[in-house]
Amino acid sequence: MDAFMQAALEEARLGSQEGGIPIGSVIVHQGRILGRGHNRRVQQGSAILHGEMDAFENAGRLSAQIYRECVLYTTLSPCSMCSGAILLYGIPRIIVGENQTFMGEEDWLRSRGVHVEVLQDPDCIALMHDFIASKPSLWNEDIGEPDA
């Protein structure tokens, strides 16, 4: 695993240690991390701070020119909200830890010209698999699904 996906995974694990949803993300520009983040639903009572959104927010206000040279790393396939943010800012390339536990809007992103690479990383898969098994209601809330 490269250093940037490792950083995203560290964010995810930090979220887990905080009692939150273990998804992390980093935004990289020319080999440097501009923003890193993890899902803050539990920690901040947030409905919008998915891991990718937290990374965007922590990167701060950037120009379109910068975004268009960035790579976004995320431990899990991005949902419609996070995919929409990726398109809003014209991020040209994303690296996804896995899409086995949740399939986001990868087809939409590709149809708009985003290069999407999926690693199916065993550590990312195991982290989400264990979380979903232990806290299914919290997970359903995070992806807008009715509770079983």
Add this chain to the structure above:
Amino acid sequence: MDAFMQAALEEARLGSQEGGIPIGSVIVHQGRILGRGHNRRVQQGSAILHGEMDAFENAGRLSAQIYRECVLYTTLSPCSMCSGAILLYGIPRIIVGENQTFMGEEDWLRSRGVHVEVLQDPDCIALMHDFIASKPSLWNEDIGEPDA
């Protein structure tokens, strides 16, 4: 203009008074506003708090069952990020103040079953028109467009 679009427009004007981007939104459940918000890019240095996102955040954590009975009002056609949030949470219906100054992802929303109604309200149009004319660089930043 109905009371809920009026509330969204009040949010937009509040944003303008704060020196920010004048876009507002409210989320309504069974005739009651659960969350209201406006764009906070300038005020909070935020890359993700568009008006609709701020309304989602201020509504707090809600169950999928509630979201699926809500109507979202926004003074401007929702961008890809905000449209993605609308889809994430299964909001079935949105009322849009106008789409003349910016066309968001209305086609995508409709293709996923969201009922989208556009008012082309003169007050919403005038507010955005004047803002874009006075602060074009700030507007470009907010929609991820390179500055001219």
